[in-house]
Structure formats: structure tokens, C-alpha cells
Amino acid sequence: MARVPDYRMVTIIGKGGRGIVYKAALTRSHCTPTAPRRQLSEYVAIKRLDRHGKHIDPATSENGQLWQCQVKMLKRTQHPHILHYYDAFVTHQHYYVVTEYVDGGDFGTLVDDQRVRGPFADRLIHRWLNQLAQALDYLHTLRIIHRDITPRNLLYRPRDGALLLSDFDLALELPPGHGWFEDRYAVGTPNYMAPEIYNRQRYSPASDMWAFGCFAFELVNLRLAFPGTHLPDIMAKVRRGLLFSDLSSMNRWSGFRGIVQDTLCADPGIRLTAQGALGRLGRFGVSQQRVVKPSPINPTDFIATPRLRNLQPRTPEPNPLPVTAMASESSTWSPHHPWIHLSNAPPSSPVSSFEGLERCVGWVTSQIGRSVFIQLYTAAHRYCRQNQDLNKLCTTAEFNQLCRRYNVTQPIQALLALIVKTESQLYQRAFS
Template sequence: MDKYEKVKKIGEGSFGKAILVKSKEDGHQYVIKEIGIFGMPSKARQESRKEVAVLAKMSHPNIVQYKESFEEGGSLYIVMDYCEGGDLFKKINAQKGLLFSEEQILDWFVQICLALKHVHDRKILHRDIKSQNIFLTKDGTVQLGDFGIARVLNSTVELARTCIGTPYYLSPEICENKPYNNKSDIWALGCVLYEMCTLKHAFEAGNMKNLVLKIIRGSYPPVSVHYSQDLRSLLAQLFKRNPRERPSVGSILDRPFLYCRIERFLTPQRPAPGSIPLAQKITKPATKYGVPLTVRKVSDAAKKPAERKPVVKNKPVSRLLK
């Protein structure tokens, strides 16, 4: 911790404290997650080191960037970028009952999906998707944080039990003690989307038993008809009780009403007309999102007007994202 100067404690999450610090080297502000690992078996500690190494390699515009990690005095410290815009949970509470526009919700949601797709494509599960783990940068970009940390610490059952908090985002299969998979992340994604639409949790109850019952039944108050049928239908899909019936994050992004928004997060400010070929405009920023740079060559025969096939509008970007 010698390299950093503590500014203030900014939160206490499921697995430790979040401290705002200032780097003595570059003067930038960062957030340090302090996680107590004292007493953790050596095998579990080794697993946590491996997991953090995986997290450090994550690089995506919609994922909070990890800077470094180190162990000191029985704690694991993970240093990450500071999102000055705060988290989505605080943003929702600040609305004081005034609903967000559908435009705003979908722009945020698409960015969350792009981040989650990056994670799932690398065979990593987030395990702790909630509005408190979705952050906003100074310019309003959404960034997903804290993924993987829950998995690091799940080997310590006692810690997981004591720190689980109020489980608003648990999927029915977890409530029934079944294994966690990527479809449990999709359920939690549905919980976040519902929260953005209603400013409330989808599943709430006075005690744990009733909350679990509500989650297992999949019963939640309907979303206002103020929002489109597309949005409400998607929510119903995300809240399918059978995980196999829930869509993958890739197929969520394939939906036309979301697909049409992806490009604005892939394409930077447009250069002067004619200065850069269209393919480069798309592929240069697309590399940040893990989109391959290969551009399919079109044969001369395919270029003939008579043989040209109609353009399918709702697929190209999602194909690129796979």
C-alpha cells in the first residue's frame, strides 16, 4: 500500500472494503478492493492468485480496468480504475421515483451485455451481477466491475455465507442449491434490467424464506406498459425459471431493437468523408471489443447488381461480436 495514499472508504461490498486512493507515482485516483484472506487454505489462496491473473488480462471499454494486485498483512488488494460517475444503484436511487427513458435504459443495457459477452466468451462467469457492480465513468460510459472475485472466494464457504448479503439477484437454480452457470448470470442481468425499468428489485420479501419462494416461482410485479413490448418480452425471457430457456448474451444482442444500438458503441467519431475506407472505420474500434479484423472479400460475381442479395439488417454486428 506504500505506493498509494488513502483518500476515503467508498464502500463495503460482499467480500471486503473499497477504498479510494491516489497513486503517489502518477497522481491518478484508483479504487482498491481490500479482501481479507487471512486463514484461507493455501490451495484457495493459490486459486485466488490465478483468478486475479485472469482478471488482469481483461481489457474491454465496458469493463472496469484492473491495474494490479498484491497481498499484504493477510489481505488481498486489487487495484482498479475509479469510475467517477458512481454506480448504477446510486443512480437509480437518485431518481426519486422518476422513471428512466427507454432510450437511456437500452443504451446502458447494451453496454452491460457487451461487457458480459466479453466475460462469457472467455469461459468466465461473473457471479455477482447487480446494480452496485455496474459503474459509470465521467463521460457516462457503463463499466462492469467485480467479476470473478466472488468465484475466487467461494472456496471459503464460511466467508460466502457470512458475506452474501440480501440475495435479490439469486437465480431459482441457486436457491434450489443447483450449480451456477452462465444462465445464472443472465437471470441477474434480468434483475438489473428490471431495476432500471421500475427503480425497484424484481423480487422482494420481508424474510429470506419468502424471497426464495418468490424467486423460485419467478413471480414479479409487471413492468409499466410505458415501456415497449420488445423490452417487456425480453425481461420475461431473462426471467425464465428453467435456465436452458434463458437466452445467451449473444442472442440477446441479436435482437433487432438492441442490435441497432451496438454500432454507436463500436464506432468512434466519424472522420471526414472519404478519408478512411468504411471497413477500417468499423474494424479499428471493434478491436477493443474483441471483434476480429478480418473482412470478407466479395467476389466480382457477387458485386453484379442482378445477383446482389438483400442486406440482412439484424445480424452483421452480432456475427462480428461472436
Template sequence: MESDYKIVRELGKGAFGTVYLIKHKREAEWFALKTVDLSRADAKERASAEREANLMRELNHDHVVRYVASTFNGSTLFIFTEYCEGGDLSHFLEDTSGKLPEDLIVCWVYQTAEALKYLHHRKILHRDLKPQNIYLSGEGDIKLGDLGIARILDKGADMASTMAGTPCYMSPEIFQMKGYNHKTDIWSFGCVVYEMAAGERAFDAPIFQFLMFKVVAGVVPPIHSDYSDALRRLVKSMMAKDPDQRPSAADLLERSPVKEFGQSPQRPKEIMKTRGFRTKWGTSESTVDTVKLFKEMVLNPAPPFKDGDIRIPVDSLQVHRERLGLKGAASAVPTSGSGGAGIYGSIMAPKQKAKEKVADKKIEVTLKPERSRTEMSEGRAAIMEAVMRGLMGKMVETQDRTLRESYSSTSSSSDSDFDSTLGASHGTTTKKAIEAQFLMRQIQVLQKHCAEGLGTDTLQDAYSILESVTDAGQLKARLVTLIGEDMFRQYGEKIMYLRLFQVGLDKVRSQME
């Protein structure tokens, strides 16, 4: 039986696989197709991938990406979702210069808070909120997407303990390896709102240790005084160091200025028009060129499947269309610029390559299936690769440079931020001592935890493996041989972070001599 859909173009690649834009051959219906190669996955990892798809299937909210269906094509899992032609928030910010209208920021806070309230009520943490994962419909409405590392908290438990997310948006409790709950999403979202208002990240640094130091020991920067006191207080509360002091998503909706906006909401494009706000977003000058985007292109390399393999179950399509308030054929599906119930958009907009900074790299130190380049099982080998190459690898590459030299490679404003974080009265030696003290605290916590669980002799053997093995797949295999699969799930990533912190501490101490 011939498929009704064809591949238009590749949208991007990620840890799980490749994402394509597909179109109905006769009607104006577009979807994003996320492919997950499970050929190297064991039964447990395959089940985990299916759970991700099933998690998305249950979600039905105007500001959360709508799942359409999932099918298997051999060993490849196909996940079909809505498509959003507005790109993501990072595209919008890149297309925009100057100050964003406060009404627009508050509108997006309102829409995102509604989405988080919906997710958190279902015990789902997003855990990777950042501009690249906040998508926009053609009308500029928010769609939370990329729930690949979201999880449903176990029944009876309200705290997670794995380290996951993108470093510059991670909460202090994650860096401190404490338990965390839905309030970590509020911190990350606070960082995003700050970025909307300030035009720069709240926390950034060229190397990982400095980033951790700024988040855990630093002062949260205020947004510009041009914005209202109410919005400034709201952002500050979202980024409170103590999670208990942060508002919940439901609280955000009841606080000024979000509460007032909710009483008479407007659409983002309406706000831009009313305020006379100018942006390249939505024009031919945008980083998201809609005209070119929907034109078919020759895929090189060609995908490992054909158009005929793309089959969306009829019943799933029917449910999807009913959720959008539609009936019948695909031709009835409105674009995001049309009226109708629901917002027709999707999660997988094309992404530009991120700048090569350690803080840009997404890390997930929780054992979930990701694509591996090694002979090891797909999920956990990829985790080891992310940690070793993404974090420790950067540390090793920069051992011939001092931390200060590395930090000086950033802008003067960032350097000033760092100085103010430590306090202007501190000299260079004092700063190094503070850095060393911070790293030592992290090491002590991890050492105690790992030694209690594994024993000091086994932990020392693990150190030897870390020093002698650089290949991610071999590293995982050696550690599993040493401590076993079950203990690796509990302590594997912690051992690696312990080693990372010790490398950093050695560097700081050498500069103090």
C-alpha cells in the same frame, strides 16, 4: 523508496477487506485499492485470493473493470483497480425519479451484454449481478465490477452447483439447488433491467422463504406498457424460468431493440441530454458528491498500513496505460469526461449502507476466502457466519411472529404481488399449504442428497450440532470434526440450508393448526 501514491479516503468495507481511494501525489491519476487480510488464511485460501487477482488481470474490456496490479504487503494482499467517479447503478437509480428513457435502458443493456459476452466466452460467471455491482464512469458508461465470487468453470464442465449471489437477484435454478451456467447471469441481469424500468425490484420479500417462493413459484411481473413491446419481450425472455429459454449474452445483442441500438450507439450522457432527461446524478445533489469525494479526509480508524506501503509495479502501470491508449506519465491519463481510447473508470465507487432486509444480504455458499471474526480459517468460517447469522439467524429472531405478520410489514403493493403470485382464489389456509409444499420439496431434495452422501445417522448428528451451536466458527469446527474437511466442502452449506427450510416449514405448519 518513497511511494508515488497516497490514501485519499476509505470507500467501503466488504467480506474480503477494506477499499480505499488512492491518488498519485503529483499527477491526476486515481485508483481503488482493495485490501485483503490473509493473516488467518491457510495456503489454499491464500492461493485462492491470488487467483482472484490473476483472474482480474487477464480481463481487458471497456465495460469490465480493469485490473491494474496486485502486491503483497506482509500478509495483506493489495489489489489495485481503476476508479469510477460515477458511482454504481444503485446510486443512479436513487438519484433519479420518474421514468428512465428507453434509449438509456437499451444503451445499458447493450453495454452490459457486451461485457457478459466477453466474460462468458472466457467461461467466467459473474454470479452476483445487481445494481451495486454495475458501476458507471463519469460519462455514465457501464463497468461490470466486483468479480469476487466469479469463477472459471472447470475444463469440461459447464455447470456450477454452489449457491452464490444476492438473494433477490438469484435465479430459480440456484434456489432449487440445480446446476447452473451462464444463463443465471442473464436472469440476474433481467432483474436489474426490470428495476431500471419499473423503479422497484422484480422480486422482494421481508424474509428469505417468501423470496424463494416468489422466484421459484411466482409470475415474472411485466414492465410498464409505456415501454416498447420489443423491450418488454426482451426482459421477459431474460427472466424465463427455464434457463434454456433465456437468450445468451450474444443473443441479446442480436435481438430488438438492442440490435438496432448497436448499429448506431450513443453514450449515456448524450442520450440524457438529447431526451432532456433530468436526474440528480452527476450534480452536487447526487448521492455521489464528486467534489467532496476527491478531497482528502482523516481516516478513523487509520488503515493498518502507510502511504509508503502503496507501491504499484511500474510494468503493471505501463500495461494499464497502454490498454487505455496512453503513453508515458500519469498526467497523460484522461478522466472519464475526456476523449481518448477506453473509458477511464473503476469498480469501487462508495456505497451507501443497504436497507436491512434479508433480501439485501449478499450470501455466498461456496468455499472461498472471506474475512472471519473467529479463530477459524478465514474463508469457510465466514461462509458459515453468513449463512447462520444472515439467514437462519433472521429466522430464529422472527419465530414469535407469523409469516403473514412479517409479510404485512411490507407495502401494500408487495402484499398484492404476493396474493397474485399465489392466485386470488386461494384462501389463507391454501396459501399456507402451498408454502408448506414448496418448503417440503426443497427439504426432500436436500435430505436425499445429504443422506446418500453422509448417511442418515451422521446427518442426524449434524442436526444436533446445528441446534446446540450458534457461533459460526465453532459450528464449522464441530461439523468438520464430524464429517471431515472434504465432506464439509461438499455438504456443509447444504446441511445448513436443510435446517433453514425445516425451521420455516415448522412455522408454516404451526399456523395451519
């Protein structure tokens, strides 16, 4: 087993409330069962946690439990986009974990620096989301939940432009026969925690996918999906969900919007999975083989492609997945309608029930695309709150302008008005 004299601490590369991360170099040749000398690079990263006394059992101290958890999880994982584990050891004062050294910093710093340059190029966002989805799909297959997916725990390797998932302090393995884990305490970074965690519900792989959606939103917009420094403020924003105005800026590529919408879904049961995210990204031209061994990044790739200003109606995606519709902040309509989904079949019966309304919404969405439907629905709902006469909806400036921009036909416009009117009547009947 390695000892501290085997390494020379070069510099501090990270510091937190629980410990310090050093860039270190080997001082002599040694081998361990998990890290032969020939596999170690010139530098390594060493995470040090305080032991608070040489007689304290690692199984009973908080830092000792974190150290044991991280070592256990890193030993189990071998993936191109998960930080490589080399060694672990204990002294009288500290716990140590030795991993590969990544000299590109973390994505939190990368995003902060990119704000002054402008948006990332689309192919970089494709690549990084694909790599993170691969890592999460691998972990979830092993029944491991990370529980702290944040840009600060995602490392950037400049030599090949790869993303590496790190920091398994809070990771856990799901109990046998269960797809969830119940914890007495909410753990993680507040801005990236799923609503079910705030509601003291169960952890599951879907909790990681919520954080994945937050990271995707941040890569595209260079800002937090749910900003705030005070916990009550963040909790309120997470429970409210994204607003339509939050998604309206994501016009560069509709696939990004779809992934963000379906991962930031309030219901973990219908939230997009890691495997589903890989399928989405693969359909839009990013193969997994290309991402596992990516080519070096050209500095000009950090300059984004121009944003699309006039979106055209797009062909419906095959095997459509549930969609989370977003409304304006002042809307009384819930931002997470669990019954809205895509359907290729036109409505075959009168819209007199929620089931009929569901079919109608699904068919309209399949004809004009979910993004266009959300924009038109929001405009129609805003008009409905001010005017009861929906027969004049198509003459309003906002609705008419949207219909002309996306070439929405008169029958579709009539169906949209019917959807808003019927929805209002059904809810009045249900709650009267």
C-alpha cells in the same frame, strides 16, 4: 511490485463485510508489467481484504482465495465495459487489488436517486443493457461466470455514460468440456439469484442472464423484481416468477418486456443468452458500435419519455424466441409454460393434444403479439375459473374491452376460448 507507500489513500468509497475500497493517488512513479505509469489515471481504486496473519497462505484462507480469484479473472479480461485491472500486491496484514477509479458510483445508488425524479429515458436503458450484454457475452465466450450481477457491482462512468462490470470475487471459470459448474453452496445476492441456484442445481451462463433480467426490470420500474429482506420470502417469489401485474407496468417499450420475460424464464435451458439479448437490442435501434464509444449524456436524458397508454398490435419479430407467459397470483396455471412459443403457421389439425395446443397458441401469438395474448389469456383463464360456459367469454366486460382495444377479430377470440377449454380438458385427462 507495488507497495502501500506507493499510494496515498484519499477516502473510503466502499465498505463491506470482507474489505474496504479506497480512492487513492500515486505517490511516486512506478511501472508494473500490467500497468505502465502512463496508463494510470490520476486516481485509482484500491480494494483491501484482511489477511488475518502474515503466515497464512492465500490459497488456504477465504479472503486469500477471493483475492486470487479476482486477480485471475481481471487479468484475463480486457473489455470496454469491464473494470480495468492495474495491479495487485500482498502485505503482512492485507491483500490489495488496484483498478481504475470510476467517480460516478454504482447503479444501486443511481437507481435509488432516480426514484424521486421518475423513470430513466429509454435510450439510457437501451445503452446500459446493451453494454452489460456485451460484457456478459465477452465473459461467457471466455467460459467465465460472474455469479453476482447486481446494481451494486455495476459502476457508472459520468464522462461518457458507460456501464462497467466490477467485483469478480465470486466469478469462476467453467471446467473444460462442461457448460455448467456444480457448487455445494449457493453464492450471490439473494434478490438476483436464479431459481436453479436456490434448488441447488448447477451454475451456468444462464444464471448470469437471470440477474441481467432482474437488472433490466429494475432499470425500467425503479424497483426490485423480487423484493424482500428475508431469504424464505425471496425464494418463494423467485420460484413463483413474475406476475402479470409486474409486467403490465412495462408498457413504454415492448422490447423491454420481451427481454425481461425471456431472461426471467424458470428453465435455464431456454433462457435468453447474452448474444440473444444483443440481437434483440440491435434490432430495436441500438448498435454495438455506438455503445462501445457512447456520446456524453445530457442531464435531460434522465427524464423518461411518456408511457404508451394504448398499445397497438405489433408485427411479429423475426426468428421468434421462447416466451414465458405470466399469470395472475391467484391462478393455478403455472407461470412458466415451457411449450408456449411463437409460430407463423396457422394450426392445421384439431386441437386434441398438447402438440396441437402448442401450434394453436403459437399461431395466435404470432397474429396479435405475445403481450396481448398474455393479457387476453389471463382474462379468459380468470373467467374460466368462475364460469364453465366459455361460449359467453366474449361478452364479458374485461375480455371484450381488451379485444376492442387491440382490434382482436372474432376468429381469434374463438381460438382463445378454445385454447383455454382444451388446456383444461387435457390437464384433467393427464392427471385423472
